[in-house]
Amino acid sequence: MPAPLPATAERVDRLEASIDRFVASVGIEFNKLYKSQQRTTAEMREFKDEMREFKDEMREFKDEMREFKDEMREFKDEMLGFKAEMLGFKAESIAERREMNRKWGDLANKLGTMVEDLVYPSLPRILRETLGREFDSIQARVRLRLPDGRVREFDAFAIAPEVAALNSTKATLRSADVDRLIDEIAAFREFLPARAHLPVVGILATLSVDDSVLNYAERLGFLVLAVGDQVMEVKNRPGFEPRFW
Incomplete structure (x- = not known):
């Protein structure tokens, strides 16, 4: 190979x-x-x-x-x-x-001490809550005298620079008491002439209030107080606006 x-x-x-x-x-x-x-x-x-x-x-x-x-x-x-x-x-x-x-x-x-024991201690709180202001002077059981000798006692009233509040207290509140508060507002201006220019808020206080009387007082624009959880409390219905007389 x-x-x-x-x-x-x-x-x-x-x-x-x-x-x-x-x-x-x-x-x-x-x-x-x-x-x-x-x-x-x-x-x-x-x-x-x-x-x-x-x-x-x-x-x-x-x-x-x-x-x-x-x-x-x-x-x-x-x-x-x-x-x-x-x-x-x-x-x-x-x-x-x-x-x-x-x-x-x-x-x-x-x-006979409803004003002193129940209403007067509650007024500063109630006025603050309903009117949204503090009052300079709040007095109870005030007797006022005019020069002509006439005397008038007011259960309680409060004075602020721009408004006054007048209270009438009754053990049992009736429609006639609502009407009389109008006269008391007029007397308040007469017996306190220095405050006569102020608009006045009317306040009715009682132990308990009947619905018919409450309705009547609300139509006239009055605040209504009665005994409740906080001693005296406002009984007007939500949204109520008091009248300035």
Whole structure:
């Protein structure tokens, strides 16, 4: 058999060398791939462990939240019970205070001291709440005399720079007492000429007031007071505006 030609042998050697390099390169890449796969497998195993721990933590958290919800439900039930007890206590306190004020009013009426004991102490608060101003002077049981000798007693009145308030107190308030307050306002201006220029707010005070009398007094623009939760309180309906005489 004839010997290979030199060019052919050289090509064969190069081919074998290329195959060796390819095989070596494939081995290297396979080794890299294998190591990468190993890392990925380890990372996945670590991730699965972390997820398992996270699921356990979430399960514990859900259990804690369930316990918290149960505790909150119990607390809510206790608060509802406490609220009901407080409402009952408040209703009893209001009823007791109203009864005490009524008895106080009856006693003051028997002693003839309704103005001093009930009306006069309540006037600053009532005037502030209804007229929105403070009064410089509030007096009770005032007897005034004119130069001609006539004498007039007023239950109570209050003076401010721009307005006056005149009170008439009756144990039992009747429609005729409402009418008489108009005359008292005129007498007030006559007996206090220095204040005659001031507009006057009329105030009627009593132990309790009948709805028909209250309606009549409101039509004339008078404030009406009676014994209530705060000793004397305004009985006019919401939105009522007193008349300035």
